[in-house]
Amino acid sequence: MSIALLYERSENDENGIKLTAQQLGIDLTFIPFRKIALSISKDGFSAKTKGKDYTQTFHDTKVVLNRAQSKNRRLQASYLMEMLGKKTLNTSQSEFICYSKLRTLLHLFKEGLPIPKTVFVPCDSTDTLKNGKEIHNEKDIADLFEAEIPLKEGIVIKADAGTHGKMIMLSKNREELEASIKETKSSIINPIGVVAQELVQKWFYDLRIIVSQERGKExxxxxxxxxxxxxxxxxxxxxxxxxVFHAKLPLSIQDLAVKCGKTLGKGSDAWIFALDAMVNVGENKNADDTYLKGELDTAAQAWVPVQKVKQDETRLTNFPTWTGKLEAAFKTYKSTDAYGNVTDIIEESIRKNVDALVFHESNSCPEFWENTRLATGLNVAIPLLRGAQSLIDH
Amino acid sequence: MITPVHSNLQEAKVMNKAKCPDCDAELDVPADTEKGEIVSCPGCGLELEVKAIKCGCVDLQELTIEGEDWGE
Incomplete structure (x- = not known):
């Protein structure tokens, strides 16, 4: 019985998982979840691409590491694999929650965990009548949001399931608010409604926190x-x-993050999440903005070689060599005074505002090879693979 | 939208050999394929771009694509 890496394309993270598995001596099989025909009938199931029969691979798989890039395919993959009797990391239940910012926040809210004030209106900005005419709901939706969140402090309109900051818009007046709502169109990733959130005064940084569980361990x-x-x-x-910088976390924040993980893991034996959190710093700042901007500008100069390596096409032809180059460039970036100074400011800011942290998103299939791993020192592939192993061993 | 130009490779007569950079499957690439064309791997389904053709050897590279719902 084996661990299968289910994927659509081998991006850096998937290649990183393969490389880490080799280093740890963990056997991985691979399931390309793309142009594959999954067939079910009274005679059983089969899984075939045009050139290869993966049915036996499916039979031999006990645990699936789900790395499908598409959120919809990832959700379908987890569900499908679970129905075929496989353990999944993460489970379809966790995937379903993390798919949506609103669902994630609802689960955290239910457990009393700190979140930004969030308002959901199920209505879309535009409805189309049978005769083709359109009804515009922006004004009604804006009224509902304004009744809950003071507009002068900023309202953030978010796509419920977007990534990379896409479709996240800040409004500070009525005109901007209505325009942002109008811009939020239903799509395969954001089928209905509009989500609004209070603007968290996070100063200049946010946090990505990794939480995980292996079966049989805390x-x-x-x-x-x-x-x-x-x-x-x-x-x-x-x-x-x-x-990107690293930031050591106070124990109280680590404890809160573990509670978030447990909440989103929903009792499954093994899970891993990258939690996105903001610290509501407000005016409780520990450095001058002008000085900080200068240090960030200096750090940005040191960041340029890292960006160059990231774009280097050797990652496609020789991944281990490219990884070595990236690690060397990152090490140089981290050794600069500006990096150290900004890190110190962030860590002090977290300590001074330890009770002002809110969790706003959870990622069930986080990117990690380029930034998280090198900034924090944690290769996320290790807890991922150990989690999968624990599901086989027990 | 990317459309594989040779989705049914068996129909072509003269073939060059290539290897999928992701799953190592052997591909038969029609000899009249030109640099920049897209083929798909029969083993893993990945779309691959022809980067170079030299003496019957074909270099293939993964295409970077991104869907609306792709991401963390």
């Missing part, structure tokens, strides 16, 4: 988070050009 939160930082935008996604 859940753990990794002691160091990745901080994404910059003044470019109210969104701190690295995709939008922000920098």
């Amino acid at each position: 859940p753990v939160c990794y002691h160091t988070a990745m901080a994404r930082a910059g003044f470019k935008d109210f969104r701190t996604n690295t995709f939008l050009g922000n920098l």
Whole structure:
């Protein structure tokens, strides 16, 4: 019985999982969940691509590491594999929760965990009548949001299931609010409704915190988070050009993160999540913004070689060599004074605002090879593979 | 949208050999395939771009695509 890596394309994270499995001596089989025909009938099931029969691979698989990039395919893959009697990491139940920011927040809210004030209106911004005419609901939706969140402090309109900061819009006046609501169109990733959130005064950074559980062990939160930082935008996604740093977490935050993990794991034996959290710093800042911007600008210069390696096409032809180059570039970036200074400010800020942290999202299939691993020192592939192993061993 | 140009490789007569960079499956690529064309691997279904053709050897590279619901 084996562990199968289910994937659509081998991106850096999937290649990183393969490389780590080799280093740990863990056998992996591979299930390309793409152009594969999954057939069920009274005679059983089969799984075949045009050129290969994966049916026996499916039979021999006990645990599936689900790394399908599409959220919809990932959800379908977990469910399908569970129905075929496989253990999944993460389970379809956790995938279903993490798919949606609203569902994630509802589960955290139910357990009394800290979240930003969030408002959901099930109605879409535009309805189309049978005769083709459109009804615009932006004003009604905006009224409902404004009744709950003061607009002068900022309202963030979010796609319920978007990634990389896409379709996340900040409004500070009525015109912007209605425009943001109008912009939120239903799609395969955000089928209905509009989500609004209070603007958390997070200063210049947010946190990505890794929590995991292996079967038979207590859940753990990794002691160091990745901080994404910059003044470019109210969104701190690295995709939008922000920098990454590490940040040691106070024990009280680690404990809260473990509670989030347990909540989202829903009693499954093994799970892993990357939790996104913001610290509502407000005016309780521990450094001058002008100084900080200068340090971030200096760090950004040191970040350029890291970005260059990331774009280097050797990652497609020689992944281990490319990884070595990336690690060397990252090490140089981390050794700069600016990196150290910004890290110190972030860590002090977290300590000073330890009770002001809110969790706003959970990722069930996190990216990690390029940033999280090198910023925090945690190779997420290890708890992922250990979690899968624990499901076989017990 | 990317459309594989040779989805049924068996129909072509003269073939070059290639290897999928992801799953190592052997591919038969029609000899008249040109640089930049897209083929799909019969083993894993991945779409691959022809990067170079030299003396009957074909270099293939994964295409980077991203769907609306892709991500963490």
